[in-house]
Amino acid sequence: MPKELEKKYDPADFEDRLYEEWNSKGYFRPNKPGAKPFTIVMPPPNITGQLHMGHALDNTLQDILVRYKRMCGFNTLWVPGTDHASIATEAKIVEQMRKEGLTKEQIGREAFLERAWEWNRVYGGRITEQLKKIGSSCDWTRKRFTLDEGCSAAVKDVFVKLYNDGLIYRGNRMVNWCPHCETSISDAEVEYEEKPGNFWHLLYTVKETGEKLELATTRPETMLGDTAVAINAEDPRYAHLHGCHVILPLLNKEIPIVCDEHADMTKGTGVVKITPAHDPNDFEVGQRHDLPIVRVFTYDGRMTGAEDKRAAEEAAAKDKLSVNEPIVLDCGKYAGMTTMEARKAILADLEAGGYLKEVEPLKHDVGTCYRCHTVIEPMVSKQWFVRMEPLAKPAIEEVKSGSLRFVPNRFSKNYLHCLEHSRDWCISRQLWWGHRIPAFYCDDCGELVVSAEDTVLCPKCGKPMRQDPDTLDTWFSSALWPFSTLGWPNDPEDLKTFYPTTVLVTGYDIITFWVSRMIFSGLAHTGKKPFDDVLVHGLVRDGLGRKMSKSLGNGIDPLEVIKTYGCDALRFTLVNGNAPGNDMRVSDERFEASRNFANKIWNAARFVLMNLDTDCDPDRIDTKDLPDEDKWILSQYNRVIREVRENMDRYELGVAVGKLYDFIWDVFCDWYIELVKARLNEKGTASNLQAQQVLTYVLSGTMKLLHPFMPFITEEIWRSLPHKEDSVMISDYPAYDEAMNFPVEEAAMRKVIDAIRAVRNLRSEMNVSHSRKAHLHIVTHETATFAGKEKFFLRLAYASGVELHEVAPDATGCARAITDSCEILIPIADMIDKVEELARLNKELAAAEGEVARAQGKLANESFVAKAPAALVDAERAKLENANSKLAKLRAAIAQIEAL
C-alpha cells in the first residue's frame, strides 16, 4: 500500500538518510558483471580545497550520467579520489609553519612530510564528505589518492619507462622559475598579466669602432649576464659591425656582436642584448652561437655573489652532466640585492656612466605563477623534462581521426593547438610534497641510476648513492589517473573490465593542464586512449557574471545552497538550460525556481498518493478501454521517454531535463491531474481505478526518468508509490514502447484543450469572475471528438452545463470562443460590451488571416511543393485548412454581432 508523504517538502528530512542507505547497500558499486561497462574516473579535487560550485557542477554532471547508465543496465563504475596538489599543499603547510615560526629547512624533509600527511588525514577527507552531500554515487570502496601506493608505483614505472625510452631527460634548460615558491613550474602553469614597465634605452660601446650602439631592454638588471649583443645579418645599418665586439658597461667586459635572426630589423634599433641565462629567446640564441650562460640571479630572486658562485662550482663538479652548465657571476656590489633593488642601483650607475639614453614607458604582459602570482623569472636550471614531440604525435592523431571525441567538438581545436605547439615538459619541482624522482646519483664517480627500486649503493663503484631531492609535477601523476586508479600496472583486474573509461567530465580551463596529458599518457603506457569522450563544461559564475573567487568574496557555497534549497534544487539549477561548454550564472533566484519545481513535484505526488486506494502495478498498464485523456498522457509520456533517452545519449543533459520539467509541470500537473480530478472522486468505479493506475504508472516512471537529475526527491516519492525494487536507482530506466503511441486520442484531446483555453481566454479578457458559471454550447462538425468530454468544461472552463451541437443554435446574447475545430457559445450577454467583443474577435481574425496568408504563400510556391518533404507539405495543407476553418467562423461571428 502506498505510504504518505510529509505535508511540507523538506529535503533535509531525507537526503542524508537516503544517501547513507544507498551507499551502505552497495548500490554505488558495479553490480552488473558481464554487462557492458560504463566508467567514469572523477577528476580528483585537491586535498587543499573546499567544495565549490565548479566541483558541484562537475560532479553533478558525472552523477547524472552514471545514474542514468546504471539504470539503463550498464555495469557502472565511478571512481572517486583526491589529488595531493604538490605546490598548493606545500604552500599551505609552509604557511602553517610560518605562523609557528618554523621553516621547511629547520624541521627537515621527514618531519615536513609527516605534517603533510597529517594535513591529508584532516582535510583530505573533507572534500569527499562534501561530495556525498551533492549525491555523488561513486564507489567509495575504490577511492584513490594520487600519492597512495598504487598511484606511486604507476608514477615510478612510467618515469623509468620513459627514461629508458629516451623520452625523459635531465638537462640545463630554460624554465619558468617562481622565486616565491622556489621551484620551477611548467609552461602551462604560467599566467600572463599586463603590467606597466619601461623600455630602457642603453648605449654599449663598440670596441673596434668606438661608436655607441643603442639597444632597449625591459630588464636592465639582467645586463650583468649579457654574453653578446645580436644584430640581423641583413641589417645594412650594422653591416660594418660583423665580427666586432662591444664593451659591457659596468663590468667593462668584452662580448661579441653576433648575427642572429632573432634580431628584428623592424623593432627598436634592431640591436638586442643577449642574456642566455635569463631569457628564453636569448637562451636559443646562445645555443646557436655557443655563447656562455651567465646566471646572475639566485633561486630566491636576488643577485648572485661569491658564495653562490662557489656553491654552483662545487655542485657542477659533482655532476657528470655539464652540458649548458651556467657560469654563476659574482655580482660584486650588487650581490644580495633583490632584482628590483639591483635594477635601481644598476640604472643609477648606468646613468652616471652615460650609458642610459632614454626611458620609454610601456605596458607589457609579464608571466606570473598561477599559484602565488609572483612574477616568474626565466632561468636556466638543471631539471627533468619529458620530450613532447613523440608523445604528442599519436595523441593528436587520436583526436584528429575522431577516435576520441570532445563534446562540444570545438574544444578539440583547443586541445590540438596546445599539443601541436608544446615545448618539452619540465616535470621536476623543487618541492618535498609529491612523488620523489626515482633517480640516484653517485657523488663519487658521478654515476646516475634511474630505477623504480631504491638504489642505495652505486653499481659502478659501490659507494652510497643519493636520491634526487626533487619531486614530480602534480600533473605527472594526474596524467596517469584513468589507469593508475584502475590498478595499472600491478593489479589489472579492474583495468581489464573498465578501461578505457567511457567519458571524462571536466571544465575547459583544464584541457591543456590535464586532459591532453592523460591522452598521450594513456596511449603511451596502456596502448589505448584513456576515454572515448570528453564532456567539457564551462565555468560557474555569480549572478553578475563574475568568476567566483575568494578575493571578490562572491563565491556561493554549494553546501549553503543545499541547506536552504535542497540538493535536488542545486543539481537541477546546475544542468537546466545550460548548453555544454558554456559558462553559466547561478543566483538565489535560480535556486529558488528549482526548489519551487521540486515543491511542485512533491505536492503532485502527495495529491496522487492521497487518491490511491489500490495497489496498482507501477510498471505495466493495460491500455484497453482507457479514456482518451489517459491515452493522451500515456502517449506523451512515451514520447518524453524516447526524447530524454536520445538527449542523454548525446550528452544533452540540459535539453533532457528541460523536457522533463515541461512534461511534469505543464502536461502532468496542469492538465492531466486536473482532467482526472472528477474521476478520482467517483470511488469504486472502473474509471476511478483506471485513473489510479495511470497516475501511478506515469508518476512512477517519471520519477525514474528524473532520478539521475534529482535523485533524492525522486527516490522518496518513488518509494511511497507501489514499487518492486528496493530503490529507484537500481530500477530499470523507462523504455520507449511503440504500442503506447495514441495519435488519434492525442489529437482529440488537443482539440478539447484548445477549446477550454479559448473559453478561459475569452472570460479573462471580458473580466468574467470564475464564480460566474455559464452554460456552454459547443458547435462543431467533429461531435465524435468532443462527445463524452463535456465534463472537462465544467471544472476547467467554469461551465455550469455543456451541450454539443452540429448546427449552431440561436447565438443571441452569447460571446463566442472560436478554435479551428469548434465554436463555443457562452451566454453572458450582460458581461459583453459589443465594441470590446468586436475588437477581441477582430484581433483573432487578424491573426488567423496572417496564418492563412503565410500557409497559402508557402503552398503557392511550386518549389516548396516540389522539393520539401511530402509530410511537411501535407502538414502545411492541414494548417491552412484549420486556419481557414477558424477564419470562417470568426467572420460569421463578427458579421452576426455587427448586425445587432
Add this chain to the structure above:
RNA sequence: GUGGGCGUAGCUCAGUUGGUUAGAGCGCUGCGUUGACAUCGCAGAGGUCGUUGGUUCAAGUCCAUUCGUCCACACCA
C-alpha cells in the same frame, strides 16, 4: 598576431541533423485562495533572433562581411 565563444523578450538563458505562427525562468499587467501546491493557478503584454550580403523551396540555425563583447594561445629587445 592565431584560434574560439557570446550577441535571441526588461534581466538571465534554451533553441538538438536547416522545416509549426521563435521558447523557458525571473520580472511586469489583470484575475483568482472553502481540501496537491500562493514555493500555487488562469489569462496577458513583451522579440524585424547585433549589421549587411549570400546559399536554399525554407535560415535564429549554414557561408561570407562587419560591429560590440569575452576568453584561450603566441609575441613583445
